[in-house]
Amino acid sequence: MKKNEIEVTVFTPTYNQEKYIEKCIKGIVSQKTNFNFELLISNDNSTDNTQKIIDKYLKKYPNKIRCIKREKNLGSMDNFIQSLNTIHTKYVALCDGDDYWTDTNKLQEQYNILEKNQDCALCFHQTEIFYEDKNCDSIIHPKNIKTKLELDDILKENMVVANSVMYRWKYRNENSLIKEFPKNIVPGDYYLNIMHFALGKGYFINKVMSKYRKQPNGMWYLSSVPDKQNEFYLKYGKKIF
Numbered sequence: 744m745k746k747n748e749i750e751v752t753v754f755t756p757t758y759n760q761e762k763y764i765e766k767c768i769k770g771i772v773s774q775k776t777n778f779n780f781e782l783l784i785s786n787d788n789s790t791d792n793t794q795k796i797i798d799k800y801l802k803k804y805p806n807k808i809r810c811i812k813r814e815k816n817l818g819s820m821d822n823f824i825q826s827l828n829t830i831h832t833k834y835v836a837l838c839d840g841d842d843y844w845t846d847t848n849k850l851q852e853q854y855n856i857l858e859k860n861q862d863c864a865l866c867f868h869q870t871e872i873f874y875e876d877k878n879c880d881s882i883i884h885p886k887n888i889k890t891k892l893e894l895d896d897i898l899k900e901n902m903v904v905a906n907s908v909m910y911r912w913k914y915r916n917e918n919s920l921i922k923e924f925p926k927n928i929v930p931g932d933y934y935l936n937i938m939h940f941a942l943g944k945g946y947f948i949n950k951v952m953s954k955y956r957k958q959p960n961g962m963w964y965l966s967s968v969p970d971k972q973n974e975f976y977l978k979y980g981k982k983i984f
Contacts, residue, residue: 751780751850751909752832756823757840758787758816761796763956768800770844770953772807776851784840785811785826787819793840823931827914828921835912837932838953842906845871846952853909856946863891864911864943865936869951870904883951892945897936903945905932906953910939 753771757764764784771782782804786794794812801808811826827835834857838844846852853866860866873881885902897903914920928934939945 747779749781749832750778751776751834751836751854752830752912753780753782753836753838753850754827754830755782755784755838755840756787756819756826757784757789757793757797758819758822759789759791759793760840761789761792763841763843764793765796765800766843767838767840768797768808771838772800772804773847774844774850775847776854778851778854780807780850781832782808783811783826783830784808785822786813787822788813788816820927820929820931824921824924828918828924830912831915831917832912833915834909836909838906841956842954843956844906844953846950849952850909852948852952856948857909857911860891860944860946862943863946864913864939865903866909866946866948867903867907868948868953870907870953870955871951872904872955872957874957879957885947888947890947890949892940892947894937894940897940897945901930901933901936903932903936904953904955905930906955908932908936910935911943913939913942 755767755771768782768784774780784797786797797810801810811829813822817825834854836850836853849868853868856866857863869883869885871881872884884904888902914923923938924931925934936945
């Protein structure tokens, strides 16, 4: 490894998240590590003050943060896929712009585990899932699962919350992700989980190190609110299927 080589990229897609993006960025740049990491933010042509907030942190952390500024809105999945396609570091972690990390040692713990456990292709941890409108009680997810999981486990259930995962990045070659990623599929992170589980095991840390926000403007909000599941699947069911 070269002295200043970046080993971990944290990817944050965002769109019109001026209320949340600052907390997200703070949780990432405050990480304590003995390796170099970067934060790549992809702003999908936000129309609010999201970019102004990002610019403030770009000035403060010019060697830590990069930003893709979309000239037109691509939509969440195209922005997700095209941005990830530009990342070729050894490891990749995810955190959407409306979520945030709560443990400053998160990246280091996951890095250490993946370095030590070469049979593992990803590492994830518990997350507190909370509802911004308090429509439902917060939950800790996942619970009561084994430390090392196999491909069969993830095919039965996606227990990996997006902002908890670090991948031993499969797509390090140029355009390797965009060539493989299916069109019009959601959720994209579940697909990434499956493709990495196909390469190795998943290591679970039984510890809460992030918060996942359910808010009315979020795609997955309806899927977990009582009496709203039918509305959700009418809107997104075809893509998921």
